[in-house]
Amino acid sequence: MRFKVLLLGIGxxxxxxxxxxxxxxxxxxxxxxxxxxxxxxxxxxxEIDHGNKIDKIVVYKSKRKMYTYKNGKLIxxxxxxxxxxxxxxxxxxxxxxxxxxxxxxxxxxxxxxxLYKSLMISYPNASDMARASARGVNPGGYITIHGQPKxxxxxxxxxxxxxxxxxxxxxxxxNAAIDKLWSAxxxxxxxxxxx
Numbered sequence: 242m243r244f245k246v247l248l249l250g251i252g253x254x255x256x257x258x259x260x261x262x263x264x265x266x267x268x269x270x271x272x273x274x275x276x277x278x279x280x281x282x283x284x285x286x287x288e289i290d291h292g293n294k295i296d297k298i299v300v301y302k303s304k305r306k307m308y309t310y311k312n313g314k315l316i317x318x319x320x321x322x323x324x325x326x327x328x329x330x331x332x333x334x335x336x337x338x339x340x341x342x343x344x345x346x347x348x349x350x351x352x353x354x355x356l357y358k359s360l361m362i363s364y365p366n367a368s369d370m371a372r373a374s375a376r377g378v379n380p381g382g383y384i385t386i387h388g389q390p391k392x393x394x395x396x397x398x399x400x401x402x403x404x405x406x407x408x409x410x411x412x413x414x415x416n417a418a419i420d421k422l423w424s425a426x427x428x429x430x431x432x433x434x435x436x
Contacts, residue, residue: 335381357388
């Protein structure tokens with residue numbers, strides 16, 4: 242009997258202290274808070290900071306650097322990680338873990354519970370598809386600029402992630418950088434990716 246009273250007392254203390262598990266109802270409640278906020282921004286078009294918009298992104302894979310420009314003037318520079326085989330040349334086909342090279346455009350913004358936020362680029366373009374077709378392979382797709390994995394949401398692991406190429410062909414930047422880029426980019430801006 243004493244044991245039951247003790248358990249009841251501990252349960253009551255936990256309940257009163259707010260440590261109880263909060264109930265979840267439906268899919269939205271299972272979505273991480275930051276992703277829900279991101280989706281709200283996108284739905285009302287509030288993610289664009291018109292005073293800080295950029296008009297071009299340039300990436301140099303060999304330097305692991307991304308540069309943003311407005312009217313030809315350098316605005317920001319970000320460290321990046323590439324695909325696991327990002328420095329082994331241009332992307333050839335799906336699953337090669339290479340980061341493409343060429344001129345593309347930002348075509349979509351996406352809130353991502355796994356990698357925070359992402360900006361999809363227009364890979365594959367016509368020449369990428371023709372090259373893949375000539376080789377009889379699938380060119381792949383869904384190449385993005387994205388944030389960090391969940392375990393590095395606070396940025397404490399940025400030095401580790403940015404010192405390694407770990408994506409499947411995308412370009413990863415710190416979450417603070419993707420927030421800045423996210424608010425400065427509109428769909429359609431040009432991105433040049435160089436070796």
